[in-house]
Amino acid sequence: MKTFFFNFEDGLEQKYIDWAKEAVQDFINLFPEYKDNFATKEANFTYADINLQTLANQNREIYEDRKRRQISTEDFDENSFWQMFEKLPDGSYKASFEKQIALATRNGMLDIQKLSSLQTDAAGNMYSASMPLLINITKQKAHGNIRGISTKIAVNISAGTCAALGYQGEDLKAYFKDIIIHELGHSFNATHEERQNTVENLGTHCTDKNCLMYEYAYTNESFNRRRRLKEPFCQDCMASMRDYMQNELHFTRRNENQTLHVNQGQDTQTPAENGIDAEFKKALREVFSASAKQQNAEYVEDAKLPIYSAEIKHANGSVDKITAASADNVFLSAKDKDGNLQLPNLQRFRDIVALAQKQGSAIEFGDIKSADFKARLLVACLEAKPAMQMVGAPELNDEFLQTVQDEKLKNLLQVLKNKQQTQAQPQQTQTTAAQTPDINKLLQQRNGGR
Ligand SMILES: [Zn+2]
Ligand SMILES: [Zn+2]
Known part of the structure; x- marks a missing residue:
């Protein structure tokens, strides 16, 4: 579970509060398969059981160690450390956002790096993957025109700095939200x-x-440039974040057993209940129309049919055809410029994998006659990051490779096969190491300031 805790500086205009909440929700919506693992709350963050003296000592050691190893020249600011906590009547402590802001402010302007560093000290060695992520929004402008900064424990955004850039109305809203979503990208390891x-x-x-x-x-x-685009993140960044959620945060996927069947040919069974505006068409349209555009190919959809039916027409005259009567059963076929059957473009298989990742489904090898069709789907699944979960896939061995006719495809599979073999061993040790939170590493992770 990952809980986002909102902290808003006193006096912050309501619109920033609303926009910040919207931005976080937009971010969560990018990952429908992990949606159940997120929660949002207003911050009320206390350290009930922690001994602050122990935490202070730990911090001092960490800072000294970093100086010894010449990673940093920074000293532990012990005075500030004690001053950011409020003692509550029950004896527990609360790290106060207002106090942190006051400590990190010089001449009415915020040192947002200092703010971030104070928060890291306050979290101390409590960091773990399941720890909440603080979404902190300040009214104050930041020194150096910094809009936002992120660590694994907090995202700090200066609404004051964003407001001073000259954007108005909807533009200001979109810009402010972009900054938050960018910083969340860092927190979720988009660009490791x-x-x-x-x-x-x-x-x-x-x-x-x-x-x-x-x-x-x-x-x-x-x-x-980005305002004209629908998707905030590129596929690589999305894949890295999904990987992080799956393998580091150990999120549970919704629809763990849901599969997307991929079939060769065209869908001939059209269930009557699917209207022409059926919701499932939207997801397919998004993936295939964007992909056609990237290939400089023409996307043509027959929107009047009750099933999803689209063609992607390439410059060389070949046409890929996609038909589907539901979101989890897709048929692929293709013809060359003379109308002869051929295999669909490899990109179509990658599109289907992208679609399955969006839905949080595994890929099921459905009604497929040709080995080369299977091979293409296999390549797309194996190339995906994180690798696509497959059902009914052929085993990638020499016997299967011999049945594949396309030489280029065969070579590609051979490379993937070798990679699988060499990766099997070291990958396991890597995962274990990555699971142990390292406080030194955490303190260095001031990633993404701007
Ligand atoms: Zn990217
Ligand atoms: Zn950044």
């Missing part, structure tokens, strides 16, 4: 260091210009 297509610039960022995790996502130019 082992991933490709990232760059190190004030935290790790994505190299995809259309992605909200892009290194210059905060600029006016990026904001305007």
Whole structure:
């Protein structure tokens, strides 16, 4: 379970409170399969059982250790540490957001890095994957024009800085929400260091210009470019976050047993109950129309039919056809420019995997006659990150490889097969290490300030 605790600085305008809650909800909605693992609450964060003296000592040691190892020159600010807590009548302590803000403010402006660092000290070694994530919104403007900063325990956003940028009305709302969702991306490991297509610039960022995790996502130019797009994050960032939720936070997936059947051919059985505006068509349309656009292909949907039926027409004259009577039973076929049957473009299989990931389903190999069709679906499933759960998939062995005719496909599968073998061992040790929260690592994780 991951609970978002909201902290709003006293005097913050109501609209920022509403927008912050909306942004967090928008973020949660990106992961329908993990939706049940999220909760949101107004903050009332107390440390009932913690001995603050022990925590202070631990912090001091951590800071000294980091200085010894020349990771940082920062000293533990013990005075500030004690001053951010309020003692409650029952003897427990509460880390006060107002006090943290006061301690991190100079000349009426907020040092947002300092604020973040105080919160990390207050959380101390209590960090674990199941710990709540604080969503802290300040009224104050931040030094250095920093809009937001994130750690694994808190996201700090300066509404004051966002307000001073000159955006108005809906633009201000969209921008402010973008900043929050960007910082949440950091907190949920969207751009971790082992991933490709990232760059190190004030935290790790994505190299995809259309992605909200892009290194210059905060600029006016990026904001305007992105406003025309529907999806905030690129597929790589989405996959990294899903991976984090599944493997580090150990979220439970909704519809654990739900599968998406993939079949070869066209759907000939049309259930009468599906109206032309059936809800399931939306998810299919989103995936396939966006993908066609990326391939510079034409997307044509026959919206008058009770089932989902779309064609993707490529420049070379070939056409992929997708039909589905429900969200969990998809049929794929294709023809070349002369109307002869051929295998659908590999991208269609990747689209189906993306669709299954969105729904939180496993892929079930349905009615499929050709080995090459199976092979394409297998490639798309194995390439996916995290790897797609499969039902009824052929085993990736030499016997299967011999039945595949397309040489390029065969080579691709051979590479994936070798990778599977070499990865099996070291991956296991990696997972165990990653599960143990490391306080030193946590304190360094001031990722994503801007
Ligand atoms: Zn990205
Ligand atoms: Zn960032």
